[in-house]
Every structure is written in C-alpha cells, then in structure tokens.
Amino acid sequence: MKTTKVQxxxxxIFALITAxxxxxxxxxxxxDTQVTLFGDEVSLPIADIGPVxxxxxxxxxxxxETLGGMFKExxxxxxVVEKEDFLYSNPVLLLYMGLxxxxxxxxxxxxxxxxxxxESLATLTGLGLTPALQEFSLYAGNPLTEKMAVxxxxxxxxxxxxxxxxxxxxxxxxxxxxxFQTAITDGEPLxxxxxxxxxxxxxxxxxxxxxxxxxxxxxxGYHYKAYLAxxxxxxxxxxxxxxxxxxxxxxxxxxxxxxxxxxxNEIPLTLVLENVxxxxxxxxxxxxxxxxxxxxxxxxxxxTVSSGSSGAPAVSPIEIVxxxxxxxxxxxxxxxxxxxxxxxxxxxxHRLNMNQAVSFNHVRATVYGGITx
Amino acid sequence: xxxxxxxILCFFALSSLTRAQDFRNPAQTAFLEKGFxxxxxxxxxxxxxxxxxxxxxxxxxxxVTGLHASVxxxxxxxxxxxxxxxxxxxxxxxxxxxxxxxxxxxxxxIGVKENSGLSVPKEVFLLLKTGTASSPYDLSAMRAxxxxxxxxxxxxxxxxxxxxxxxxxxxxLVGLNSVDVLTRKFEFSTTEQQYVLDLDxxxxxxxxNKKINTxxxxxxNYASFTGKGRLGIPTGAGLALDLGLVWKPFRGFTxxxxxxxxxxxxxxxxxxxxxxxxxxxxxxxxxxxxELKEENIGEKLRELRDEVLxxxxxxxxNGYCKAKAIPLTAKLxxxxxxxxxxxxxxxxxxxxxxxRFCAPYWEARGxxxxxxxxxxxxxxxxxxxxxxxxxxxxxxxxFLSFQxxxxxxxxxxxxxxxxxxxxxxxxxRLVVGLLYLIK
Numbered sequence: 001m002k003t004t005k006v007q008x009x010x011x012x013i014f015a016l017i018t019a020x021x022x023x024x025x026x027x028x029x030x031x032d033t034q035v036t037l038f039g040d041e042v043s044l045p046i047a048d049i050g051p052v053x054x055x056x057x058x059x060x061x062x063x064x065e066t067l068g069g070m071f072k073e074x075x076x077x078x079x080v081v082e083k084e085d086f087l088y089s090n091p092v093l094l095l096y097m098g099l100x101x102x103x104x105x106x107x108x109x110x111x112x113x114x115x116x117x118x119e120s121l122a123t124l125t126g127l128g129l130t131p132a133l134q135e136f137s138l139y140a141g142n143p144l145t146e147k148m149a150v151x152x153x154x155x156x157x158x159x160x161x162x163x164x165x166x167x168x169x170x171x172x173x174x175x176x177x178x179x180f181q182t183a184i185t186d187g188e189p190l191x192x193x194x195x196x197x198x199x200x201x202x203x204x205x206x207x208x209x210x211x212x213x214x215x216x217x218x219x220x221g222y223h224y225k226a227y228l229a230x231x232x233x234x235x236x237x238x239x240x241x242x243x244x245x246x247x248x249x250x251x252x253x254x255x256x257x258x259x260x261x262x263x264x265n266e267i268p269l270t271l272v273l274e275n276v277x278x279x280x281x282x283x284x285x286x287x288x289x290x291x292x293x294x295x296x297x298x299x300x301x302x303x304t305v306s307s308g309s310s311g312a313p314a315v316s317p318i319e320i321v322x323x324x325x326x327x328x329x330x331x332x333x334x335x336x337x338x339x340x341x342x343x344x345x346x347x348x349x350h351r352l353n354m355n356q357a358v359s360f361n362h363v364r365a366t367v368y369g370g371i372t373x
Numbered sequence: 374x375x376x377x378x379x380x381i382l383c384f385f386a387l388s389s390l391t392r393a394q395d396f397r398n399p400a401q402t403a404f405l406e407k408g409f410x411x412x413x414x415x416x417x418x419x420x421x422x423x424x425x426x427x428x429x430x431x432x433x434x435x436x437v438t439g440l441h442a443s444v445x446x447x448x449x450x451x452x453x454x455x456x457x458x459x460x461x462x463x464x465x466x467x468x469x470x471x472x473x474x475x476x477x478x479x480x481x482x483i484g485v486k487e488n489s490g491l492s493v494p495k496e497v498f499l500l501l502k503t504g505t506a507s508s509p510y511d512l513s514a515m516r517a518x519x520x521x522x523x524x525x526x527x528x529x530x531x532x533x534x535x536x537x538x539x540x541x542x543x544x545x546l547v548g549l550n551s552v553d554v555l556t557r558k559f560e561f562s563t564t565e566q567q568y569v570l571d572l573d574x575x576x577x578x579x580x581x582n583k584k585i586n587t588x589x590x591x592x593x594n595y596a597s598f599t600g601k602g603r604l605g606i607p608t609g610a611g612l613a614l615d616l617g618l619v620w621k622p623f624r625g626f627t628x629x630x631x632x633x634x635x636x637x638x639x640x641x642x643x644x645x646x647x648x649x650x651x652x653x654x655x656x657x658x659x660x661x662x663x664e665l666k667e668e669n670i671g672e673k674l675r676e677l678r679d680e681v682l683x684x685x686x687x688x689x690x691n692g693y694c695k696a697k698a699i700p701l702t703a704k705l706x707x708x709x710x711x712x713x714x715x716x717x718x719x720x721x722x723x724x725x726x727x728x729r730f731c732a733p734y735w736e737a738r739g740x741x742x743x744x745x746x747x748x749x750x751x752x753x754x755x756x757x758x759x760x761x762x763x764x765x766x767x768x769x770x771x772f773l774s775f776q777x778x779x780x781x782x783x784x785x786x787x788x789x790x791x792x793x794x795x796x797x798x799x800x801x802r803l804v805v806g807l808l809y810l811i812k
Contacts, residue, residue, distance in 0.1 A: 022787040022796060024431040032432065035440035038504030043565040045656035049665070056662040260565065363656060364565040370442065370504070 036253070036370040043366040046259075051357030054267070063354070070120055071129075071228055077355035079228040081120055081131070086221040087113040087195060092143065093214030095200075096207045103204055110152075110198035110220075117224035118157075121189040128234030130343075131226040132350040134190050137181035139223060142170040143216030144209040149201035150179055150220070157191040160184060167201055173211075176221070190224065229350035230269045230343040237274075240337040243291075245279075247332040255369035256323045263305045264313040266356035268344045273303040275338035278322070280330045291333050296326045307344035310353050398631040398704070399540030400617035402471055402478040403530035407811050411469035411482075414806030419799075420460040420734055422760060425789055426796040427452035439502070446502050453495045456514060460490040460728070462700070466806070471528075480528035480542070485549075488700065489519035490728075505563035512559040520697075522609065522638060523547040530617075540617045546699070548609020548638045553577040553697070568654040573647075576687045577695060579608035580643030587689045593646045611638030613699060625710035625718075630703075637698035646687025652680060702726045708742075718742050720754070734759045734800060747771055760784055760798035776808040 054063075055077065064072040064079070074080045088110055099106050121131060136156075142148050148170050155162040168179035184190055200218065203209060210216050265271075276299035279291050300321040308314035322329060344350050396402055429436045430444050439449035466484040473479075496510045525547070530540030558573040576593075578585070586597040613636025619629045657673050664673060708720035720742060725735045740754025751768040767780035781804075786797025795801065 023790060025425065025429060025436065025787075025796060026790040027429075027436060027792065028790075030435045031429065032435055032437045032441060034442075035438060036442040037440065037501055039442070039446060040503040040506050042504040043563060044505070045565060045567055045654060047657035047660050049660045052662055362566065366565060372442065 034372060036372045038367065039370040041366055041368045042371065043364065046363040046365055048359070048361050049363060050264075050359030050361075052359070053355050053357050055354040058354075067127075070124055073354050074225075077353045079129075079352045079354065081118065081124065081224075081226040081228065083117040083224045084221065085115060085117075086219055087115070087138075088198075088220040089141075089217050090219075091215060091217050092206060092210040092212075095202065095218065096214060099202075099206070102206060105204050106202045106206070108200040108202060110200060113195040113198070113220075114192060115222060116192040117222065118190040118226060119192070121191070121226060124228065125189065125231060125233075128231045129228045130187050130231035131189055132185075132187070132229035132352075133227040134184040135181065135223075135225045136184070136190060136193070137178045137223045138165075138195070139176040139178045139221055140170045140174065141176055141217070141219035141221075142172060142174045143212070143218065144203065144206060145172050145211065146203040146209050147172050148203060148218070150198070151201065152198035153196045154180065154182075155194045155196060157189075157193065159188045160190060178223075190226070193222075195220075195222075227351040229352055230341065232343045234341055234343055236340045236342065238339045238341060240339050242335040242337065243333075245332050245334045249329045250331040251372075253328040253370075253372035254324075254367055255328050256321065257329070257368070258366045259320045259322075259363065260365075261318055261363040262361045263316045263318055264308075264357075264359040264361055265305050265316065266308045266310055266313045266353075267358060268307045268309050268348070268350040268352065268356075270307045270342040270344060271305040272340040272342065273301065273305075273337060274340050275299075275301045276320075277336040277338075278329075278332055279334040279336060281333045293336070294330060296324055297329055298323050298325055307342075308356075309344075309349040310351070310356055312348065313357070313359075396469075396471075396480070397615070397633060398617035398619065398629050399480075399528045399542040399615050400530050400538045400619040400629065400631070401540070402480060402528070403532040403538030403540055403619065405471070405478055406473065408470070408472040409811060410471075410809040411466060412807045412809060413468070414464075414466040414484075414804065416464040416466070416802070416804045416806075418460075418462045418802045420760075420801075421458070421795060422454050422798045423452065423457045424786060424795045424797040424799060426786075427457070429789075439498070449502055450495065450499060453498055455495050456492050457495065458490060458492040460488070462486070462488040472811075474529075477529050477531040478540075480526070480530075482524070482526040482528070482542075484524045484526075485521070486524055487519070487521045490516070492516040500561070500563075508564060509560060509562035509569075512561055513556055515556040515559060516554065518551075518553040518555075520551045520553075520638075520699075521549040522551075522611075523549060523607075524613075526615075528615070536621045538619045540615075540619075542615035544613040544615070544636070546609070546611035546613055546636065546638050547607045548579070548611065548640050549607060550581055551577065551579045551609060551638075551640045551642070551697075566655065570652045570654075570681070570684060572651070572684055573649045574687070576646040576648070577640070577642040578644035578646070579640060580692075581606065581608045585644045585689075591688050592686045593644070593689050608643070609638045609640035611696075611699075612636045625712060625715070626707070627709075628705075628707045630705050633702040633704070634699045635701055637696055639694055639696045641692060641694050643692040645690045645693055647690050648685055648687045650684040652684045654681075700726055700728050716744050716746075718744070720752075722754075736763055736800065738763065738765065740765070742767070758784075758800060760800055761786075763800060765802075774810050774812060776810060777806075778808065779803070779805045 064070065071079050071081050074082065095108060096102055140150055149167040150170060151166045153162060153164040163182060165180045170177050170179060207214050278294045278297040278299060280294040281289055282292050283289050300319065303318050303320065305316045305318065306314040428439050430439065432443055437443060464484060464486045466482060469480060469482040471478060471480040492514060494512055494514055496512055499507060500510050524544050526542050526544040528540060528542035530538055532538040554574065554576050556574040558571060560571040562569040583598040583600040586594050586599060588594045613634050615631065615633045617629065617631040619627065621627050657677065663669060703725045704722065706720065706722040708718050710718040721739045723737045725733065727733045736756060736758025738754040738756030740752055742750060742752030744750035749768065749770045753766055755764040757763060762785050763782060765780060765782035769776055769778035782802040784797065784799040786795060786799060788795055
C-alpha cells in the first residue's frame, strides 16, 4: 500500500510537470496586436521652416490691387503710396520771347503751385496703416546746354514746417534732377503742399542753348513716396480660420503634444496668438457631417511673436501645447486662430515690405503618453 | 512486483523515458568489450534566458504584448534581461562506428550540426516602451547568427589501468553555411534638438550557394543573386577536439570529466557586408514655400530615408576569412552504484557551455538511475542552472542487439498551450538515438 502511494505520487508529479499548460497564455484565443510606443514621451526635431515672405504666401496676388489700388509694392518690396506729377512745363521759345534782354541771365517768376499727394493716406489710416516714412522731392528738367537754377518756398499741410530753397542749380540737359527733398518721419501725413515764390534763373542766350532751337521744354515736378507701416489703431482682434487641415491624430491616441520653435520675424508687427480652437468633424443624428469646435482639446494661448525689421529680425521662442482634457486628441479638421496684431514701438524701421521674412527655426515636438498603432 | 513493473512501464509510456547512451566523453568507450554502430542520433537543444511570458501578458480573455498600453513599463521591462537571447542547436549524428582495438577503442563518426541564435539588448525595448526620455541608448551587442557544418571525427580511448581511462576525439569540421550579423557599436541619441545614430555592424555571410550582387553604389542587393541554388562547395574548415577522462577508484564509483568542442571553424565570407557611419538629424532643413508642398515634402522625406539607409545598409566588402569558435562544453560527473543493489545508482553532473555570442549556460544536477543490463534503464535527475530549476528523464530499451535510447531535459514554468513555447527562461534538450551493439 505504501509502495503504491509513493508510485502514484511520483507519477502525478511528473504528469503535472509535463502537462503544465497555463491556459491563460492560450494564443488560440487571439493576441491583441495594438501597441503603444514611447509610452512616457518621444521627442524629435522636425524642421527649419522658412524663410517665408508675404510675397511668397500671396504668390501672384497683388495686395495693393486687391485693396483697390490704394498702395503698391515698390521695386524693393516696400508697401508705398507713390505720386508724381508736373507742376510747370514751358517751351524755351516762349520763355525767350518773354525776356527783356535775352543776352543776359534772367530770373523768371512762376505762379504758385499746389497739390495733394497724400490725400489717399486718410483712407489707409482708417485701415490701420500709417506712413512710417514720407519722402518729398522737387525736380526739374533742363534741356539747355548750360545749367540753370530754381528758387522758392514749400509750404506743407498743417503740422509740417515750410522750407525754402535758393538758386538750386539744375545741371545742363538734366532730365529729372532733384533740387529739393525732405523726409518726414514723425508719422504726420503730408496731405498737401504749396510751392510759392518760385523763380527760374536762366542763363544768357537761352535760345542758342536749346539743342532743339527753342522747342524743348523746361519743367518742374514733384515726387512723393510714403512707406506704410502698421498703425497704432490697427484692428487688434483678428479671427483667422485654417480649414481643410485633415490631421489624422485620432487613430494614434495621442494625449498631449508640445511643439516648440524659435520664430525669427522681420515683419514689423507684434503678433499674439490669443486663442486656438480645434475643429473636428462630427456627424449629427441625421447623418450630416459638420465641422464643430472640439471642447475636449485645449491649446496653449497667449503666444507672442515680437516685431522685427528688414535685416534685423526679432527671435521669439514659442511653445504650443495641445492637450486632450478627456480621452485623446481626435482628428483635426481645422483651426480657428484668434490673433492680435499690434504695431511696433521704438525707433527701428517700421516699414512694411513684402520681402520681409518669417522663419520657424528648430521646430521640434514632444509627444506625451505614447503613440498607439 | 507486478505493480513495480507496471510502474516502470508507465514512466516509459508517458514521458518517453529512454536513456541516452552518453559516449560524448571520449574516454567512456575505453572499457567497452564489443563494438557498436550508432545508426543515428538526434540531439536538439534550445535555450532562452527570457520566455514568452516576458513578451505576452494575459488581459481579459486574450493576450496582449508588452508594448500594449495596459502593461506597465516596470512589468514589461522587469521581465527582460540586459541581453535577451535565444539559442538553438541541432546535432544529427548520421552514423558512428566503434570497434575494439588491440589496446584501446576506436570510433569514427559522421554528423551534421546546426546552431542559431538571437540576442537583443534590453534598451531596444526600453526605447520602444518608454520613449526617448532615457537617451542616449546603447543598442550594441545585437546579434543574429546561424551556422551549419559537418563533422567527421576519429576518436580513440585508452584504459591506462582498470580504474582510469583517457580518450580523445579529433574532429574535422566542414563549414557549409554561416551567417552572422553583429552590431559592434550601435549608439542612438534622441533629444528634441537632434537624433544621432552611430553604427558599426558586420554582416558575415557565406556564398556557398549564391553570390549576392551589389548595386551601383556598392550596397548589397539582397534581391539579386548569381549562381544556381545547388549544393555548393564548403565555405569553411576547422578542427575541434574532445578530451575526456574516466576514473573508477573503487567498485561502484565512477568519476568523469570532459572538455568538448575545443576548436573552431575558419569561414570564408564571400557575401560579407559592413554598415558603418554616423548620421545626425536636426530636422528637415530649408523648408520654403516650394518645399512645403506635399510632393516636395515627400521628396525631402525620401532623401532623409536614403541618407539614413546610407549608414544602415551594408556595403559589400571583398571576401574574407574569419575564424569563429564553436560552443565549448565542460562537464564533470560522478555516479555511485548502491552496494545493496547494483542496478540502482545515484549520480551528479555539472555542465558549463561557453559561447562568444550568447549568454553562457551552466547547470548542476543530481539523480538516480536503474539499469537492468540487456533489458532497459531509466533515470531521473533534477537540479538547478542558469535559468533555475531543471529536471530530466532518461531511458533506454534493448531489443535483440538494438538499443533505443532517449533523454529529455527541461525546466519549469510551463509552456504556451499547444505550442510548447516556454513561458520562462528555459533550457530544453531532447536526445533520441539508435545503437546496434556488435556481439
């Protein structure tokens, strides 16, 4: 009996050892192949984006024409209001015939002239733009083979000091030689000006000095150029929709992502991202798909990009955190950006230029909580 | 008595209890009076220092992998080794012939051996499971290998006295195929600012059957071969020695020691390659308006892929010879027959196997065996080793002049149902052989 018990015990032990199968590891029930990689966090560098300029963003679109031709882009890319016109033009022959003694140098008084080169600035000021720099110049055309001179007084619109010029020489056979110029940098728009006490100082024997025998014309004109900048009364709040994004984050079950970058900005404006609403697609009870704001996802707000200027960009570090308050971040159909645009302050160059670049350097991301596949 | 016989037969029937004729110690044949022919012996060994339960986890009514979100990092990574490795070896002895000489005993053996293995450092799984916070990562020592070679051996054992014998076996190794992929250096640094990859890996591959072509840049093109798939010439040759000693100081007691597979093979790797270099990724550069278009971004990503592959892909190198040792095994053993009943003996063995390329293995066992001459024998043993508790059974049965023998060794920890894949670290060995005893 004792022998039988021993034999049976040993037999059972070996039967158990060899038959130990652990049913909970039965793979015929199926293996869930879903994996969540990088469960704590995964960081990676993404890219250096830019430089990107407004000109590249707009492509073939002419911003000035789009806004009714109120301003244009000059050859260097600056946004400007530019005007040029003749004030006076008279053939040499007519001038000669009015001289008492043509064999002597003569002074010919001219009528007063006035013009309103900056009248369109009023509309632009209403849009929130302001003249950062205004350049005003007078030029003359001298067809004679000897130099002549011009004297006079310029009186500007209220707020700007008048200026005089005396016997400013005009070179022989000059086409459009500038004999007077001034720059206004205080932002006060130059609505109008008046040219008074203008006098032409002609050389002797003026007729013989005209290669066309008197049929050339002596001319006077003005050139006005206002460089635009963002004004202090530019509308601060802007809603900027970003549609048709279609970022398929939902399937990766991401909970939180942080994106960082250094923004290098040459555009003279301060941009504040005050709020970002994440849009997602939802299907209503009737089966209609619509794009709605996703309440369960929050995005960092109050991100500021400082203003810079051409050749002197301002670098602003930014950090955007996208977080799912509940569950995971869904597929992103679009964004609604609430932006605040502020005019720059300080003495730097505030002129707007279509070639001013923005770069997003060292864009990098960290995803927290893993990526599920 | 009937119950005892029935008990013995049950063991035999249920657990394939057969005794392995262990002539691996070349000194053991010195005391044989008759010759033998081994008609064939199959010997397979599989070792793994991590089991399936380190990678699969029960979750409800199904299984999930260790990378599933429901499995914590501690639970998954805690079950892995610094270097998780699998090793498999199959020895097939085609035929052996032994005959008694004037003084000693001679043996001639012909066989084929195959071994393969895989080692993966834990940091691979650490990176995948937790992410980049623990940067930098040292993924060196990743290895995958396989070798196939033939063995032609001549052995001689000599009794120095009636108590002591020595023996040796010289083996000519004929290399058939070999592949060995080793990362000598694989460092990976991941930060938000940059990823840095530093790689130095060798791909040793013989070209017995086919020659792998290269592309125009010199990289191995595994989709393009020359040569037909016939059995080609050997691609390696080597020598190995087995040494043994058996000592019987007094009646009933036997002690033995052996050193097996001391040697290696000089392989010729005609399809060798090398992956070497460093790559730093700091983000895609110079993405202007034109580059941000979808098709151009795709082009940038393809360029990035090609740059990384330029470091990772193996470049062909000229054929070269490389000597590689085969796994060395050292064994010690002792047995003592019971004076009250000589068929019953107790024994103790110790084993150590050293590898260049996998975690070494050791074990120590104690057991008992009943040997009924000319009829059958069976034995049990148990002990511990690198992977914990081990146990084994062995048996043989004689019929006419034939002897069928087998042994089975395993650990504990269970297996995946119906798959016999071990759940824990394990060493499993199966030997089956047929011997013809020359009368």
